[in-house]
Amino acid sequence: MRIAAALFLLAFQCAQVTAAAGPAAETSAVAKLKDVKGGVLVSKTSGLAAGTEGMRLAVGTRVITTSDSHAQVVYDDGCHVSLEPNQRFQVERGRTCEALALLPESIVPAPAAVTASATGTQLFVQDVMVPALAAVGIAELLRRHDDRAVSPN
Amino acid sequence: MTRAWIALASAVLLWRAIAVNALLYDEDGRPAVVASPRALEGNARDADRGVLEAILRENPANALAYLGLASRLQAAGEAPRAARAFAAAYEVAPTDRDVLVSVAGNLLAAGRTSEALPLLGTAVENYADVREWGFAVLAQVLSSGLDPKAWNAIVERDPAWLGDFVRASCRKGMDPAVLAPLFLRRAAKGAASREETGCLVQRLRASGRWDEAYQLWLDSLPRERLADVGFVFNGGFEFPASGIGFDWIPDTSLERDSGHGVEFSRTRGATGERALRVAYTGKRQSGVPIAQYLSLPPGRYSLSGLARPERVSAGHGARWTVRCVGPGEALSEPVAASDRFVGSSDWERFAFDVAIAPGCRGQLLQLEPMASGAGPVFLAGNLWFDNLVLEQYH
Numbered sequence: 001m002r003i004a005a006a007l008f009l010l011a012f013q014c015a016q017v018t019a020a021a022g023p024a025a026e027t028s029a030v031a032k033l034k035d036v037k038g039g040v041l042v043s044k045t046s047g048l049a050a051g052t053e054g055m056r057l058a059v060g061t062r063v064i065t066t067s068d069s070h071a072q073v074v075y076d077d078g079c080h081v082s083l084e085p086n087q088r089f090q091v092e093r094g095r096t097c098e099a100l101a102l103l104p105e106s107i108v109p110a111p112a113a114v115t116a117s118a119t120g121t122q123l124f125v126q127d128v129m130v131p132a133l134a135a136v137g138i139a140e141l142l143r144r145h146d147d148r149a150v151s152p153n
Numbered sequence: 154m155t156r157a158w159i160a161l162a163s164a165v166l167l168w169r170a171i172a173v174n175a176l177l178y179d180e181d182g183r184p185a186v187v188a189s190p191r192a193l194e195g196n197a198r199d200a201d202r203g204v205l206e207a208i209l210r211e212n213p214a215n216a217l218a219y220l221g222l223a224s225r226l227q228a229a230g231e232a233p234r235a236a237r238a239f240a241a242a243y244e245v246a247p248t249d250r251d252v253l254v255s256v257a258g259n260l261l262a263a264g265r266t267s268e269a270l271p272l273l274g275t276a277v278e279n280y281a282d283v284r285e286w287g288f289a290v291l292a293q294v295l296s297s298g299l300d301p302k303a304w305n306a307i308v309e310r311d312p313a314w315l316g317d318f319v320r321a322s323c324r325k326g327m328d329p330a331v332l333a334p335l336f337l338r339r340a341a342k343g344a345a346s347r348e349e350t351g352c353l354v355q356r357l358r359a360s361g362r363w364d365e366a367y368q369l370w371l372d373s374l375p376r377e378r379l380a381d382v383g384f385v386f387n388g389g390f391e392f393p394a395s396g397i398g399f400d401w402i403p404d405t406s407l408e409r410d411s412g413h414g415v416e417f418s419r420t421r422g423a424t425g426e427r428a429l430r431v432a433y434t435g436k437r438q439s440g441v442p443i444a445q446y447l448s449l450p451p452g453r454y455s456l457s458g459l460a461r462p463e464r465v466s467a468g469h470g471a472r473w474t475v476r477c478v479g480p481g482e483a484l485s486e487p488v489a490a491s492d493r494f495v496g497s498s499d500w501e502r503f504a505f506d507v508a509i510a511p512g513c514r515g516q517l518l519q520l521e522p523m524a525s526g527a528g529p530v531f532l533a534g535n536l537w538f539d540n541l542v543l544e545q546y547h
Contacts, residue, residue: 039379041371046544047384048371066379067372068341086337086368107368108333 038069
């Protein structure tokens, strides 16, 4: 009888623990990873670990993509957030889908060579500094060179 | 009569040869036609042009003569003809060092950097002595942010010199943000070298750009190493330390100088196959045997691990510390520290709390010898560590 009572008590406690942990986990996980390609990392209590297809994501989880990788965070309400290479995103809620889609941020600087337009500094570099550097360097290089491959004939 | 004609013809040819050689080479036999401004001065310039044009009529494939002519035309203000002469030189000798340098220089002087870049690339790829100058010019062009297509073409081809260019430019203090796009393309192909990664990450770290530093380091890791990055990377010491980025940085100085040696070796009772072993020689300690930069977000953590001291004596032992890293990689006082490891014991778990304040953007985890005062520290014995893990409290 005592054993049965103990077993009942144990089972009851287990059910209580499960009930407490289950809903908490369910409520904190609000999205999942989808279309994972390449090195996608997800924050855990011990730091970053590889993110996998279908992985559930709790509020506060950081998702990081590395170069040549991308992923989507799909919220349970159907909202999709796309992550391009070298971006990070922290899972949040309480924002509109449009606002969430704007949250991923680049972690590395944008390539200056691609985004820049010709500023005064750039033109100064192109028109003054580079030619000056080239002229000085060429004179020195040609002066030093004593092992020609071209014959004057 | 025939003999007289032969003698006259020989004399003319000899004069031509002397004249041409005097024009193209200096007294030491080095080419002087382009480099020497004196050769371009005064009336000699026109005469030189005549000789050069004659040479080219005889041998239209003489690249050096084209260069000389181009130089003289340029000095005479005849830019379009000079450009044609430079183009002709490149056409007949597209891999010649002086042709590449001269033609690229002419294009750069004309602001035609997109056309100059491939030539500069060929020059630095094939001629080591051109690299210092060529890299300086390439760095200026890259910094200007102009000609992205030409750069993209170079990066796409990923020539052998590109890694050297990234490393050399980084070491010379070029903004790592400018080099990052090149590095990332190379990293994605698995082509980025340890030296490139180390320099860029270190410079980003030193300038307080920890997020970018950490990301660049992540990008340099092979895919399989991304499976379990953790807050402490390779806390099980199963993989060799790279010594760069956010990996373990073991002291590589000689044991007789540092007073300690470091290795990741097999041992009994450790988790996995390997553990960290620090052997203290009993001599005066210089520096720390091993450290790792961390990029912990603000919050509270627990750092735990396994430790096994073996006859650690002749001092007060050693301890793990976490310090904040400030501008220029200056270290703060410890923000957290373990108990000291001394004496002998079997494997035992240890743990200590780590609190990271919002202003502490980057940290250094290191094994420090315990000092009793300001004097030198002596340590003897072995310290083993395994399974170091940092976990965040929620």
